[in-house]
Amino acid sequence: MQIEEKKPLIAAFCCNWCSYAGADLAGNNRLNYPDNVKIIRVPCSCRVDPTFILRAFQRGADGVLICGCHPGDCHYTTGNYYTRRRMTLLFSMLEYLGIEKERTRVEWVSAAEGAKFAQTVNEFTAAVSALGENRRLEDLRCKE
Amino acid sequence: MQRINRSELIKAAAKLIESGEADRVLGWKKGEFDYDVTPYVFNSIDEIEKDFVWGDFCGANFSKYLIKETAKSDKKVAVFLKPCDTYSFNQLLIEHRFEREKVCVIGVSCSGMADIRKIKDTAGEGIAKIEEQDGYLNVFTLYDGIVKIDSKDALAERCLCCTKRCVVYDELLGDGENKADNDRFAKVEELEELTEEQRYAFWKSELSKCIRCNACRDVCPACTCEKCVFDDPRSVLENKAAANEFEEKLYHIIRAFHVAGRCTDCGECSRVCPQNIPLHLLNRKFIKDINAFYGQYQAGEKAGQRAPLVDYTTEDREP
Numbered sequence: 001m002q003i004e005e006k007k008p009l010i011a012a013f014c015c016n017w018c019s020y021a022g023a024d025l026a027g028n029n030r031l032n033y034p035d036n037v038k039i040i041r042v043p044c045s046c047r048v049d050p051t052f053i054l055r056a057f058q059r060g061a062d063g064v065l066i067c068g069c070h071p072g073d074c075h076y077t078t079g080n081y082y083t084r085r086r087m088t089l090l091f092s093m094l095e096y097l098g099i100e101k102e103r104t105r106v107e108w109v110s111a112a113e114g115a116k117f118a119q120t121v122n123e124f125t126a127a128v129s130a131l132g133e134n135r136r137l138e139d140l141r142c143k144e
Numbered sequence: 145m146q147r148i149n150r151s152e153l154i155k156a157a158a159k160l161i162e163s164g165e166a167d168r169v170l171g172w173k174k175g176e177f178d179y180d181v182t183p184y185v186f187n188s189i190d191e192i193e194k195d196f197v198w199g200d201f202c203g204a205n206f207s208k209y210l211i212k213e214t215a216k217s218d219k220k221v222a223v224f225l226k227p228c229d230t231y232s233f234n235q236l237l238i239e240h241r242f243e244r245e246k247v248c249v250i251g252v253s254c255s256g257m258a259d260i261r262k263i264k265d266t267a268g269e270g271i272a273k274i275e276e277q278d279g280y281l282n283v284f285t286l287y288d289g290i291v292k293i294d295s296k297d298a299l300a301e302r303c304l305c306c307t308k309r310c311v312v313y314d315e316l317l318g319d320g321e322n323k324a325d326n327d328r329f330a331k332v333e334e335l336e337e338l339t340e341e342q343r344y345a346f347w348k349s350e351l352s353k354c355i356r357c358n359a360c361r362d363v364c365p366a367c368t369c370e371k372c373v374f375d376d377p378r379s380v381l382e383n384k385a386a387a388n389e390f391e392e393k394l395y396h397i398i399r400a401f402h403v404a405g406r407c408t409d410c411g412e413c414s415r416v417c418p419q420n421i422p423l424h425l426l427n428r429k430f431i432k433d434i435n436a437f438y439g440q441y442q443a444g445e446k447a448g449q450r451a452p453l454v455d456y457t458t459e460d461r462e463p
C-alpha cells in the first residue's frame with residue numbers, strides 16, 4: 001500500500017473582479033497549480049475579515065493566501081488599500097504570537113495574470129509545505 | 145500619594161451640583177476593602193461626602209459608563225477623569241457614542257495608581273487596611289503585621305509609562321500632565337527579539353490562563369458594540385459562554401484586532417483581568433506597528449481624527 005504524503009491545505013481568498021478571473025485564466029490556459037488550494041471567491045479583497053483568516057487556520061488550513069486587484073485598480077476604487085493596511089497589521093501580529101510568517105501572504109493578481117496566479121500558488125504551497133502542518137493556530141489557547 | 149486632595153475633588157463636584165449645572169456625579173465609591181473601590185453615581189453632596197474616595201485605587205476609567213448614564217436623563221452628569229481616561233472619552237466622542245453637551249468633565253491630575261496584585265505579591269493575602277505615608281504604603285495584614293512597600297514598587301503597569309495629559313475637560317484640578325520616562329514598548333520589543341517558538345510558548349502560557357470571564361471586553365472603552373461577536377444569544381449564562389469553539393480559541397487576537405487603531409492604551413483590560421494576563425502587550429504591538437508603518441498616532445488625542453485602519457495612502461507598505 002502506498003502512503004500518500006500529506007499535502008498542505010491552502011485557503012486562497014480571491015476577489016471577484018481580478019484575482020478570481022486570474023485563477024480562471026490559469027485554468028483556461030492549462031497552467032498547473034496544486035489541487036490542495038481551496039479558492040474562496042469574495043466580492044473584494046477588502047471583504048476578508050481577519051476572522052476569516054483565523055477561522056481558516058483554526059479549521060485546519062496550513063496557509064492562507066489573499067489575492068486582490070493591484071492597488072489602484074480596485075473595482076470599488078479603494079477597497080484593497082484598506083486590505084493592505086489590515087493584513088499588514090494582522091500578519092505582523094501573527095508573527096508576534098509565534099506563527100510563521102510564511103503561512104500568510106497577500107498577492108495582487110489581475111484578471112490578465114493567469115500565469116502569476118499559478119506561480120504564486122506554486123511558490124506559496126512549496127513554502128508552506130516546508131513548514132509542515134499548522135498546529136499552532138489551531139488552538140492558541142490550548143484548552144483541554 | 146495623590147497630588148490632588150480628595151477635598152478639592154469634592155469641592156469641584158459640589159459646586160456643579162449646587163449651581164444646578166449637573167445633577168449627579170460619576171465617581172469612585174469606597175468598597176469593602178481599601179483596594180476595591182467601585183464606580184458609582186452619586187446623587188447628592190451628602191452622599192459624596194460620605195462615600196466618595198480618591199486615592200491610589202481609583203484606577204477605574206468612567207468614560208464608557210457615560211454611554212448609559214447620559215441616556216438616562218436630559219440633565220448633565222459630572223464625571224471625574226484622570227489623564228488616561230480623557231483619551232477614552234475623546235475616542236468615544238469621535239465614535240459618536242454620547243453627546244459631549246451632556247457631560248461636565250472634571251479633569252484630575254494623578255500621581256499613578258497602585259496595582260493590588262503587586263501589593264499582594266509582597267504582602268500576601270489577608271489585607272485589612274492600606275495607608276499611605278511619605279511615599280510608602282503601610283499594608284496592615286491579618287497574618288504578618290504591617291508590611292511596608294515603596295509606593296513606586298506598587299505602581300500599575302500603565303502608570304509606569306504614562307505620558308498622558310488631560311486632553312479634554314471643563315475644569316482641571318492640577319496641571320493634568322504626567323511625564324513618566326519608561327518606554328511602554330520595551331516589553332514588546334523584548335518579545336519581538338525572541339524566536340518564534342519562544343514567542344509561541346510565551347503566549348500559549350499566558351492565554352491558556354484565560355477563564356473567558358469577558359471582563360477585559362466589558363471594561364474596554366473601545367468595546368462598545370451593541371452586539372458583540374463574543375455574545376451568544378442562545379446562552380443562558382448571558383455574555384459569558386463562548387459563542388462557539390472558534391471564538392473561544394482566538395478570542396484575544398480578535399478582540400485586539402477589533403480595537404486596533406482605537407485602543408488608547410488606557411490599560412483597563414490588563415487591570416481587570418483576574419488572571420493577570422498582560423493584555424496590554426497585544427494592544428501595544430498594534431500601536432507600535434501603527435506608529436512605525438503609518439506615522440505616530442495616539443487614539444483619542446484629538447477630536448475628529450481619522451483612525452489608521454479606516455484610512456490609507458497609495459504608498460502604504462506591502463504586508
Ligand code: SF4
Pocket residue numbers: 360363364365366367403406407408409410411412413414427
Ligand atoms: S483594549 Fe485595553 S487598553 Fe485598549 S482601550 Fe480597551 S481597555 Fe483600554
Ligand code: SF4
Pocket residue numbers: 361366367368369371372373374398399402403
Ligand atoms: S470584541 Fe469586537 S465585537 Fe466585541 S465589543 Fe469589542 S470590538 Fe465589538
Ligand code: SF4
Pocket residue numbers: 353354355356357358359360361416417418419420421423
Ligand atoms: S479578563 Fe482575562 S481572564 Fe477574563 S476574558 Fe479577558 S483575558 Fe480572559
